[in-house]
Amino acid sequence: MRNLTTLGLAVLRLLDEQPRHPYEVRQRMREQGLDHLIKVTHGALYHAFDVLTKADYIHPVETTREGKRPERTVYAITDAGREIATGRLRELLATLQPEYPAYCAALAFMSLLSPDDAAAQLERRTVLLEAELAAATTSSDALFKRGVNAIDIIELRHLQAHLRADLDLTRAIADDIREGRLHWRTTE
The missing domain is CATH 1.10.287 (Helix Hairpins)
Known part of the structure; x- marks a missing residue:
């Protein structure tokens, strides 16, 4: 479970609310102030979606296109994603992690x-x-x-x-x- 990053955990939590595309996840992170706690770059976010998809923690549910905008793939959390997220969250809440400020x-x-x-x-x-x-x-x-x-x-x-x-x-x-x-x- 330690390989699930805080960014990955944030993505899973937001997808647990409802299926979303990466841009919408980024917007929700800003709205909720999560970007003050987790370093979020465009590349890191899309990488997290890639990693989570390959691990079968999320899966694409639809791809849409509006006008001349690029395609947007909407993702949903899987049962395995929910399980890994809750396990990692339990671990983070209950244990002390070494930090080096x-x-x-x-x-x-x-x-x-x-x-x-x-x-x-x-x-x-x-x-x-x-x-x-x-x-x-x-x-x-x-x-x-x-x-x-x-x-x-x-x-x-x-x-x-x-x-x-x-x-x-x-x-x-x-x-x-x-x-x-x-x-x-x-x-x-």
Whole structure:
């Protein structure tokens, strides 16, 4: 089940709602804010559809053409697709997966900078985090007001919680450096 990517899982979930063509899946991902959590490129999405089709997790149900537009193939999830999606989802919800965030590594190596430089970089990060948190909150509120079910945007709550925690920690570290509670020697 580990070979089912988060993009593949997203495709299966959206096809479980109803059969769709890849472009429509991409639009629904944008509407639901999933593109903030999963990197979605045109090529990656079509590759995911290819992989899922070859694995018999989805299958084409019709091909249509409107005017001079290219053909669009509509896909539906199979029973095997539903089974693999629910199994992978259970695994992702119930277990811890190792993650290697770049920010944690940057904190581990922060002593390469002078304390003033490190604090300045962290303060810049807080501005970006504040903007990202505001955008996520606005997006979540807008989706909720449009009638999107809370369960369909629950991942935005998770994102907001992470952004708040990151913001709080980053501010605290910058403050600790500025107030002299966190210090180190540099070779500069």
